[in-house]
Amino acid sequence: MIDKLIDRIKKTKAPVVVGLDPMLSYVPEHIQKASFAEYGETLAGAADAIWTFNKAIIDATYDLVPAVKPQAAMYEQFGAEGMRAFQRTVEYCHEKDLIVIGDVKRGDIGSTSAAYAAGHLGKVSVGSRTCTAFDEDFITVNPYLGTDGIKPFVDVCREEKKGLFILVKTSNPSSGEFQDRLIDGKPLYEHVAEKVAAWGADCMGNSYSSVGAVVGATYPEIGKVLRKVMPKSFILVPGYGAQGGKGKDLVHYFNEDGLGAIINSSRGIIAAWKQEAYAGFGAEHFAEASRQAVIDMIDDIGGALRG
Amino acid sequence: MIDKLIDRIKKTKAPVVVGLDPMLSYVPEHIQKASFAEYGETLAGAADAIWTFNKAIIDATYDLVPAVKPQAAMYEQFGAEGMRAFQRTVEYCHEKDLIVIGDVKRGDIGSTSAAYAAGHLGKVSVGSRTCTAFDEDFITVNPYLGTDGIKPFVDVCREEKKGLFILVKTSNPSSGEFQDRLIDGKPLYEHVAEKVAAWGADCMGNSYSSVGAVVGATYPEIGKVLRKVMPKSFILVPGYGAQGGKGKDLVHYFNEDGLGAIINSSRGIIAAWKQEAYAGFGAEHFAEASRQAVIDMIDDIGGALRG
Numbered sequence: 001m002i003d004k005l006i007d008r009i010k011k012t013k014a015p016v017v018v019g020l021d022p023m024l025s026y027v028p029e030h031i032q033k034a035s036f037a038e039y040g041e042t043l044a045g046a047a048d049a050i051w052t053f054n055k056a057i058i059d060a061t062y063d064l065v066p067a068v069k070p071q072a073a074m075y076e077q078f079g080a081e082g083m084r085a086f087q088r089t090v091e092y093c094h095e096k097d098l099i100v101i102g103d104v105k106r107g108d109i110g111s112t113s114a115a116y117a118a119g120h121l122g123k124v125s126v127g128s129r130t131c132t133a134f135d136e137d138f139i140t141v142n143p144y145l146g147t148d149g150i151k152p153f154v155d156v157c158r159e160e161k162k163g164l165f166i167l168v169k170t171s172n173p174s175s176g177e178f179q180d181r182l183i184d185g186k187p188l189y190e191h192v193a194e195k196v197a198a199w200g201a202d203c204m205g206n207s208y209s210s211v212g213a214v215v216g217a218t219y220p221e222i223g224k225v226l227r228k229v230m231p232k233s234f235i236l237v238p239g240y241g242a243q244g245g246k247g248k249d250l251v252h253y254f255n256e257d258g259l260g261a262i263i264n265s266s267r268g269i270i271a272a273w274k275q276e277a278y279a280g281f282g283a284e285h286f287a288e289a290s291r292q293a294v295i296d297m298i299d300d301i302g303g304a305l306r307g
Numbered sequence: 308m309i310d311k312l313i314d315r316i317k318k319t320k321a322p323v324v325v326g327l328d329p330m331l332s333y334v335p336e337h338i339q340k341a342s343f344a345e346y347g348e349t350l351a352g353a354a355d356a357i358w359t360f361n362k363a364i365i366d367a368t369y370d371l372v373p374a375v376k377p378q379a380a381m382y383e384q385f386g387a388e389g390m391r392a393f394q395r396t397v398e399y400c401h402e403k404d405l406i407v408i409g410d411v412k413r414g415d416i417g418s419t420s421a422a423y424a425a426g427h428l429g430k431v432s433v434g435s436r437t438c439t440a441f442d443e444d445f446i447t448v449n450p451y452l453g454t455d456g457i458k459p460f461v462d463v464c465r466e467e468k469k470g471l472f473i474l475v476k477t478s479n480p481s482s483g484e485f486q487d488r489l490i491d492g493k494p495l496y497e498h499v500a501e502k503v504a505a506w507g508a509d510c511m512g513n514s515y516s517s518v519g520a521v522v523g524a525t526y527p528e529i530g531k532v533l534r535k536v537m538p539k540s541f542i543l544v545p546g547y548g549a550q551g552g553k554g555k556d557l558v559h560y561f562n563e564d565g566l567g568a569i570i571n572s573s574r575g576i577i578a579a580w581k582q583e584a585y586a587g588f589g590a591e592h593f594a595e596a597s598r599q600a601v602i603d604m605i606d607d608i609g610g611a612l613r614g
Contacts, residue, residue, distance in 0.1 A: 021419070023422075024431075036434050041433045041434035041438075042433060042436075043438050043440060046431070073419045073423045076423065076427075076441075077440060078440055079441055080394050081387075082440070083387040083390045105413070105414065105415055109477065109479040109545075110479060115330075115378075116384070118384045119380070119383045119384030119386065120383075124331075124350075124353070126331070126352060126353045126385075127348035127352070131348075131350050131385075133350060133389070142449050143451070144485060144486070145474075145477050146481035146484030147481040149481070170451075170456075172455050172456060174455040176453070178453055178495065178498065179453070181490040181498070188490075191485065192485065195484070238416075
């Protein structure tokens with residue numbers, strides 16, 4: 001899967017991920033109204049609204065980018081109906097040949113991680129059949145439980161040719177509270193990064209591992225260090241745009257081959273129509289606003305990489 | 308909610324949680340067959356089988372214990388249909404007046420944690436209405452992202468009178484890989500425990516905080532230390548039974564008031580019928596085997612506490 005991701009990045013010339021994190025407040029009123037008219041102001045109505053919204057964004061951007069990253073929380077808040085919208089979104093992205101990174105941040109003891117891995121990346125046995133549930137291509141994983149909580153995910157990645165991005169240094173303001181604390185002279189995030197490199201050694205594609213890392217755009221100096229600690233790991237970089245990261249800050253997340261990182265923007269793209277810069281599109285043309293925001297983001301990052 | 312939990316523990320004399328982690332392999336064949344006959348060997352069939360299984364276990368044990376702990380992964384592996392079974396399980400437990408601890412181990416940046424908190428403990432706005440989604444009473448949360456990833460959960464707990472158990476020291480063999488590393492002379496889990504105590508100070512019930520901690524039964528010496536670091540935090544203790552913990556190892560997880568901890572067993576109870584000790588019940592009477600396993604667990608822990 002990592003080779004497929006690299007192939008798509010080369011084809012689109014865009015190391016960019018569209019974050020499908022649809023807060024209901026991002027969904028234009030005409031879409032909400034139509035969904036509520038059909039399903040009522042219910043969880044099913046909300047789920048239909050975010051699915052309709054997602055579909056329009058996907059249709060307007062799928063030819064520009066290699067991948068999307070739906071954030072599970074935004075669906076899960078609407079219960080099982082919301083998770084159905086998550087599932088539909090993943091399926092539709094696959095129809096459009098987009099790579100799907102499920103931002104689920106799961107992680108548990110071994111036997112439980114195995115169930116998450118089966119549900120999100122692999123298959124489950126039901127009687128004499130095998131079924132797939134959410135079927136993302138990559139998911140994000142939390143490392144707090146250590147190797148035996150991670151291994152079931154790595155095993156499924158190897159069997160199913162899928163991939164992971166493991167939280168190393170997150171983009172939020174208080175990420176340093178535990179992640180930056182020094183252990184034997186090195187911050188915790190560096191110890192986690194060393195493990196990511198080790199876990200990934202068994203999962204190599206042609207040039208990169210299927211086990212990648214999450215390092216926030218908001219800590220560019222740390223990104224520069226971590227790039228070297230995990231030379232074979234792709235870095236998924238959240239925090240661009242709305243959280244403050246800019247293209248010029250991100251050049252050191254990439255290797256000299258121009259690869260090794262993929263930058264996510266969520267609000268900055270999917271809620272572009274609500275921002276001053278794209279307000280001219282209006283609520284009716286929200287998906288075109290998102291398309292323009294993707295083009296601008298690709299320019300910003302491409303410009304920074306060309307120096 | 309913490310006061311309600313304490314009240315129920317006193318009434319049942321059982322600081323015990325039934326872990327509803329229904330692997331399909333724990334579900335007797337006659338139940339699987341009936342569900343597959345109705346829904347096929349599909350995700351819906353699997354979800355119906357685990358819901359039917361859960362209902363029987365709940366009916367057989369609800370009068371003995373204060374709380375249950377469904378493990379989200381075991382439902383999520385069956386997709387949105389599985390999450391519907393999770394939702395039905397939570398609803399049914401509420402009908403039976405059981406306290407529900409959703410073992411979801413979520414945790415993300417602030418705005419995303421807020422969505423998880425709304426979906427699992429609070430309410431979501433849909434048009435002019437507010438809806439509830441999964442509506443557990445407590446959930447488990449992962450601390451790796453620090454205070455701003457935790458605060459939205461704490462805020463919802465205060466507003467909605469719900470509660471949390473934050474991962475401090477997990478029960479799995481490699482939990483020490485990061486959690487035991489020394490920072491300024493103290494293991495990471497102690498630093499996390501200090502934060503749990505601080506986060507919980509704003510969420511006090513009559514004698515304990517609504518912000519509790521997870522500390523595995525498999526590390527009794529650490530449990531003894533952590534009991535003192537977080538005197539006002541309830542400790543949810545996984546790892547009893549199948550993972551190796553025994554009642555006599557757990558006395559130091561409790562305070563001198565006989566409160567402060569609640570012990571979970573999952574496989575040991577719900578898959579009792581597959582164990583030698585309870586094999587006499589047979590597959591048809593699996594729920595009665597579970598009831599007997601709960602009675603034996605309450606005896607083991609009660610005996611240990613009485614010394």
